[in-house]
Amino acid sequence: MHKVSFIGGGNMAGAIIGGLIASGTQPTDIEVVEINADARGQLAARFGVVTHSDLSQARLHALIVLAVKPQSLPEVAASLAPRLAGHLVVSIAAGVRVADLGRWLGGYTRIVRAMPNTPALVQAGVAGLFASSAVNQDSRSQAEAVLRAVGGVVWVEDEPQLDAVTAVSGSGPAYVFYFLESLEAAAVAQGLAPATARQLALQTFFGAAKLALESGEEPAVLRQRVTSRGGTTERGIAALEAAAVKQAIGQAVAAASRRSAELGDELGRLA
Ligand SMILES: NC(=O)C1=CN([C@@H]2O[C@H](COP(=O)(O)OP(=O)(O)OC[C@H]3O[C@@H](n4cnc5c(N)ncnc54)[C@H](O)[C@@H]3O)[C@@H](O)[C@H]2O)C=CC1
Numbered sequence: 263m264h265k266v267s268f269i270g271g272g273n274m275a276g277a278i279i280g281g282l283i284a285s286g287t288q289p290t291d292i293e294v295v296e297i298n299a300d301a302r303g304q305l306a307a308r309f310g311v312v313t314h315s316d317l318s319q320a321r322l323h324a325l326i327v328l329a330v331k332p333q334s335l336p337e338v339a340a341s342l343a344p345r346l347a348g349h350l351v352v353s354i355a356a357g358v359r360v361a362d363l364g365r366w367l368g369g370y371t372r373i374v375r376a377m378p379n380t381p382a383l384v385q386a387g388v389a390g391l392f393a394s395s396a397v398n399q400d401s402r403s404q405a406e407a408v409l410r411a412v413g414g415v416v417w418v419e420d421e422p423q424l425d426a427v428t429a430v431s432g433s434g435p436a437y438v439f440y441f442l443e444s445l446e447a448a449a450v451a452q453g454l455a456p457a458t459a460r461q462l463a464l465q466t467f468f469g470a471a472k473l474a475l476e477s478g479e480e481p482a483v484l485r486q487r488v489t490s491r492g493g494t495t496e497r498g499i500a501a502l503e504a505a506a507v508k509q510a511i512g513q514a515v516a517a518a519s520r521r522s523a524e525l526g527d528e529l530g531r532l533a
């Protein structure tokens with residue numbers, strides 16, 4: 263695995279770094295530029311990576327992951343631009359388009375845009391990747407190797423598809439946690455102890471996802487197998503249908519995807 267420099271060491275960088283180390287990357291092969299002293303301290307204590315408070319102190323390895331908030335990216339790119347000499351830049355910022363980042367980097371083109379998710383921390387992430395035609399296969403493979411170390415990888419042909427990836431799998435863990443919170447609260451409302459409620463909800467979610475993943479069967483078929491005619495599940499699913507939960511999920515994904523495109527438009531207007 264290549265040495266990697268992260269600019270921004272927050273939640274998502276921490277998840278990727280944790281996954282990389284768990285999959286065999288040496289902590290000393292990872293450097294992180296992070297302006298927040300607490301975050302730097304946590305990264306050093308948790309992972310033993312090299313940290314810097316300022317970009318000027320960084321060695322800058324051949325592969326650089328930009329992991330700051332989208333709104334911080336123009337400023338970070340401007341500071342990074344004079345130091346780039348053949349580095350591969352991987353941006354994980356939601357919404358920010360390759361052409362805009364390339365412009366902020368002074369006309370740089372060796373850029374891969376990625377949309378990972380936080381289960382990367384436990385090497386169960388999934389990431390969508392996009393690169394322009396200016397990026398060669400070798401660079402694509404290098405970017406892919408970093409994300410593959412922490413989970414699955416899919417490439418999209420058209421950059422706008424990353425808005426959909428962001429809405430489905432980038433934001434997706436939050437929807438899953440929301441569902442878990444809801445299932446747990448419902449279990450408590452039915453009189454179960456909180457610890458029991460948590461165990462039932464978590465193990466059910468994990469088990470169902472593992473079953474779907476490993477059996478390769480259609481989720482609808484697996485659902486039917488749980489649903490006995492005249493039984494309990496039938497009533498439960500009917501309540502979900504009556505509450506239009508499927509439509510609500512569609513609306514959530516559409517809203518998140520719109521926000522990704524909107525972020526791209528907002529930031530794209532910056533010089
Ligand atoms: N959290 C998530 O689930 C996902 C986040 N992303 C993207 O990852 C990026 C980071 O998101 P999070 O980690 O959630 O945010 P975060 O706020 O936890 O991390 C950003 C970090 O960047 C640091 N920072 C700000 N300006 C800096 C600078 N000039 N130099 C160095 N460090 C600087 C901040 O102190 C902070 O620790 C965003 O662009 C987001 O769109 C992408 C996929 C999933």
Ligand SMILES: O=C(O)[C@@H]1CCC=N1
Binds near residue numbers: 428
């Ligand atoms: O909420 C966000 O904007 C980021 C991108 C995907 C997950 N978190």
